[in-house]
Amino acid sequence: MSLQDKVAIVTGGSRGIGRAIALALAGAGAKVAFCHNGDPAAAGTLAEINQLSTGMERTADVADEAAIAGLFDAVDAALGPVDILVNNAGILRESPLAQTDVAEFDRVIAVNLRGTFLASREFVRRTDAGRIINIASDLGILGRQDMAAYTASKGAIIALTRTLALELAPGILVNAIAPGSIETDMTSPAHMSPEQLARDMASPLARFGQPEDIAAMALFLAGPGAGFVTGQCFGVNGGSVMY
Numbered sequence: 001m002s003l004q005d006k007v008a009i010v011t012g013g014s015r016g017i018g019r020a021i022a023l024a025l026a027g028a029g030a031k032v033a034f035c036h037n038g039d040p041a042a043a044g045t046l047a048e049i050n051q052l053s054t055g056m057e058r059t060a061d062v063a064d065e066a067a068i069a070g071l072f073d074a075v076d077a078a079l080g081p082v083d084i085l086v087n088n089a090g091i092l093r094e095s096p097l098a099q100t101d102v103a104e105f106d107r108v109i110a111v112n113l114r115g116t117f118l119a120s121r122e123f124v125r126r127t128d129a130g131r132i133i134n135i136a137s138d139l140g141i142l143g144r145q146d147m148a149a150y151t152a153s154k155g156a157i158i159a160l161t162r163t164l165a166l167e168l169a170p171g172i173l174v175n176a177i178a179p180g181s182i183e184t185d186m187t188s189p190a191h192m193s194p195e196q197l198a199r200d201m202a203s204p205l206a207r208f209g210q211p212e213d214i215a216a217m218a219l220f221l222a223g224p225g226a227g228f229v230t231g232q233c234f235g236v237n238g239g240s241v242m243y
């Protein structure tokens, strides 16, 4: 139980990659709070966390400054001071540049990038020790047609990771994970075109990863084995990007 007595927040932890990370941290003994955007799956995920450890869930928009402060206040009161922050909440919108309106562009940046900034800032205002793990994307490195806002937000998260690693050392270690295509709601045919899904299969392993593949890396980065690791971006991507 390498994370016994630690307290973690996972943004966007109700389903998909965030859920798998929340369960992995709880399985290692951490108390785990997660927020979501009103997802009906949240109650089931909370029950799973509570079978392993102690959990809490809250609807909170990561793009909203007051909502993030309220989330940290509630977690402090219920579980104690936060040791581990996983900035996972994210949205993807697929549209050609010419058809992308300003509101759509701004919303993707607000959830993915401003959300990571707001939660990291709230964390840092309350502690000078711990771990921040940011969920970026291989597309933030590779680029991808018809995903301008998404890829820009994810590239910026990798840059932000490096800056925060410099600024918050030595007490807080900050790393990113850049997943390749992972089988979740975000990559379901309801949310991605067949052309994009075909591009996702172009990596050497030519298949989707599972949320647990990302959770394994997050668990390592949250734990004692990663004490000399900061400012890095880890590709868990089936070989789509090779560093």
Ligand SMILES: NC(=O)c1ccc[n+]([C@@H]2O[C@H](COP(=O)([O-])OP(=O)(O)OC[C@H]3O[C@@H](n4cnc5c(N)ncnc54)[C@H](O)[C@@H]3O)[C@@H](O)[C@H]2O)c1
Pocket (backbone or CB within 6 Å): 011, 012, 013, 014, 015, 016, 017, 018, 035, 036, 037, 038, 039, 060, 061, 062, 063, 088, 089, 090, 091, 092, 111, 135, 136, 137, 138, 178, 179, 180, 181, 182, 183, 184, 185, 186, 187
């Ligand atoms: N699935 C992939 O192939 C893939 C690849 C690379 C990176 N990622 C990244 O991994 C993260 C998780 O993606 P996923 O595939 O599990 O997605 P998902 O759509 O299955 O889950 C998204 C989660 O974020 C929450 N969320 C969405 N908007 C929110 C908001 N404004 N405030 C708070 N919570 C919000 C949802 O409630 C949900 O819990 C995202 O940042 C995504 O960009 C995913």
